[in-house]
Amino acid sequence: MVNMNDVSRLAGVSRGTVSNYINGLKVRSAAQMRIEKAIKELNYVPNAAARTLKTNRSNYVVLIIPMVNTPFFSELSYRMQLILKENGYKMILCNSNNRPQEEIEYIQMAKKQKVAGIITMSYADIRKLVPPDIPLVALENKVADFFPLIISDNYRGGILAAEKLHTLGAKRLLFISRAPVKNVSLAREKGFKDYCMKNDIECTCFVAENKVTFVDDFHDFIKANMTEKKFRYDGVFSDSDEYASDFWYLLLRQKIAVPEEVQIIGFDAARVYPRQKIAISSIRQPVAEIAKQAVKGLKGQLAEADNSHKKLYQPLVLPVSFIQGQTTKELK
Amino acid sequence: MVNMNDVSRLAGVSRGTVSNYINGLKVRSAAQMRIEKAIKELNYVPNAAARTLKTNRSNYVVLIIPMVNTPFFSELSYRMQLILKENGYKMILCNSNNRPQEEIEYIQMAKKQKVAGIITMSYADIRKLVPPDIPLVALENKVADFFPLIISDNYRGGILAAEKLHTLGAKRLLFISRAPVKNVSLAREKGFKDYCMKNDIECTCFVAENKVTFVDDFHDFIKANMTEKKFRYDGVFSDSDEYASDFWYLLLRQKIAVPEEVQIIGFDAARVYPRQKIAISSIRQPVAEIAKQAVKGLKGQLAEADNSHKKLYQPLVLPVSFIQGQTTKELK
Structure with a gap:
């Protein structure tokens, strides 16, 4: 089976550069072109499972919301996936149906899958369920002081x-x-x-x-x-x-x-x-900003050397605004 | 690190039974109780990445749709996740924004992640991009004769x-x-x-x-x-x-x-x-039925001994119905 070393050899760049490219990090454009050419020639497919096993972390992020089929949550899911994608993550969508038991099951699943992080609008008591090495960002409702909370004003x-x-x-x-x-x-x-x-x-x-x-x-x-x-x-x-x-x-x-x-x-x-x-x-509610800050909150935790949930967070309160529809008069 | 053998030993059941339990298959309720007790005692967490590497398939299913933030697609995503969950799968939500290039990127990602399957409403030419060992179900628009197509009448x-x-x-x-x-x-x-x-x-x-x-x-x-x-x-x-x-x-x-x-x-x-x-x-459109048939279509392909896309499919056409809202008169 073709591996990263083969790509490195054919492209004439270091294995580290190939690894950076695979992991979505920036590499010089000349190197990038050579790597892409080598990948194509060798028909190389990076194995995500092997990488997860090695780094002990996949690039999945779990989004837990009550249900996606309302305008607010569908827009939030859309924005969240967009920003996660820009940052190299895939989004696992989980509808909790407002049932604590389902939220808990999703957290356990996240643990099993060694996900990169959890973004949750959760009303169940999940603080003790989240393992110390998995970053979490809470939306709307606090999970614990040691997880960032993003909330509209x-x-x-x-x-x-x-x-x-x-x-x-x-x-x-x-x-x-x-x-x-x-x-x-x-x-x-x-x-x-x-x-x-x-x-x-x-x-x-x-x-x-x-x-x-x-x-x-x-x-x-x-x-x-x-x-x-x-x-x-x-x-x-x-x-x-x-x-x-x-x-x-x-x-x-x-x-x-x-x-x-x-x-x-x-x-x-x-x-x-x-x-x-x-x-x-x-x-x-500033949906795009909520999504942006949530992903930023995850990345901040991933960047910490020590992931043992020692840092405490103040809620991040985002500004709201009035939008004119058909149910209020126009100001003269 | 605790592994499946330790669970098997403590629970006093075979390793195969533990494996069945982990993979969501039915086991006798007496065995299930013993396994759950052992898992709890040992604080055992099944490693999804290791399993994927071994079986060469994760339990993720990729759903590609134009954008989740419309009533039809948000309902479809909701129903799809519900039924996938019932079948032991996690759903990766992908918004293509109707851009062929994004659809293609998602297919490549699915390949890398060794997903269990792809469900897609795709208008890009992706037939040659899907590897033979990944099942795919097309919604609304045909991808190829060798993939099931589910369409409303x-x-x-x-x-x-x-x-x-x-x-x-x-x-x-x-x-x-x-x-x-x-x-x-x-x-x-x-x-x-x-x-x-x-x-x-x-x-x-x-x-x-x-x-x-x-x-x-x-x-x-x-x-x-x-x-x-x-x-x-x-x-x-x-x-x-x-x-x-x-x-x-x-x-x-x-x-x-x-x-x-x-x-x-x-x-x-x-x-x-x-x-x-x-x-x-x-x-x-019968959204719940579309979701149900899509998952059935994936499972059918997974059950085939030979996954080389040799079977040809006729489109599955699902019945539609009229729903009364406020924009038509009531029939007297």
Whole structure:
């Protein structure tokens, strides 16, 4: 079987240079051309498994998310794969379906496969499961102080939403969510309420408790707050575009005009199709930046001489922004 | 380092049984308990890289799609990962961005990693790049006769759309798409036209040629076909939900009521959020079945004694169905 030494010999460069080339590191362009020619002539295929066994690390990165089939997570997966690829990594996509047991299984799989790292949006207690030599970056929810955490500025997002609705003339504000409310949502709600309190704006929070058909809860809430074909609130903020779109639909069924009578702001601002504009005005999470910082966080840990999780990290908080859709008025 | 023999010894079962357990095959539950206890006691971690080197095959499957961040592809990725996981495989997600060069790079990567198989929606000429010992299943577009092809019944989808619009009272039908039109779209268009011809229904096809801003082409087409605030066509079928939603938005901007004045049917019927109903009435591709058959196709090839791509396959055509959204009338 052809090996790296054969390539080195035919190309007339050192074995180390061939190794660098194979591992995606920079080599002089003259050397690169000679190596590529030799690889082609010899029909050499680098054996990833042999390399993993030797370096004790594959170039796979595991991405654990609740489920890829929503606009935010599909965009995150897309961006993540793009940036991992640029850095020479392959991405193993894992849907946890929000089940702790599945998250745990994926972590065990990652351990078995000797992956280069794990990027996870995890709500299970996995801190003790991650072996010391595997880097991990947590998204949204902290895993442990010794792993980097990347999080959007959720509190500021809540403030932005209230401020925007206020500036656009809304006077009776409403925050909607559904149980169980996660930490990031609590921060979004708190930002919203704090702005309202500081500016003396009426503000109500409604959390649907009916886990199976929470849309029915939204429906009942709307019905209970209708007087003479008018909805009591004129500005609505939700911690998710999904619930915002449910609410929008329910308001339309009551013949409430959006944004003329009620304005709505959601959270995430992920697009259904990359080329299209968003329908729901929303607070945008910086998806490309989240992906970039996550990969940077992994590489930082890989570069550490000592991987025993001794370094402690402060959360990296990324800025959010307001994106105009069809559910808020245009500022004149 | 602890190895499989140590586990076998402590558990008091044969090495073969431990191996079966590790590889996800069925073992008697009494043996399973003993093996799990031994693995725990010894803190044994099976080494995937060593296994790959020995069996010359990893348990990774590469999924190549244009981009995960659209409703159809994100649902397909979700379903695919679910079924691969049930079968003991991990999924490497690859976005090709519709670039042949990227598809080719992914195939080369798959070769290097000695993956268990490739599932691809590929439009590049990759048939000569896939090594004989790697199984491949093509989705939507044929790679070669010696690889299984799984495809939705696109022609029948076109017929269904025309039939539905006809039954719901539409009299002047329109098919819209954008260049370049792929084979699957041509089949959708042909089914639509054939039904119209057979039933003597007026039918026009409009393909936007302006690749950058094809929405402008749609807009111009609508403007050119307006007479006294009425749009000339009352039934529209698109080969994609994406274009259908663009068209819907443009019609609303001209104050054309959908579905009262114009009814629209798209293609795919993938949901934006798994829990929500679809907005655009559409022809549904059977995503879960596509994923199931793709994995079955890979396993069939893996089970062949001789992997030299000698077997020839007929395309597996899966049935489509109509799903009611908000853009067609309800049948009374």
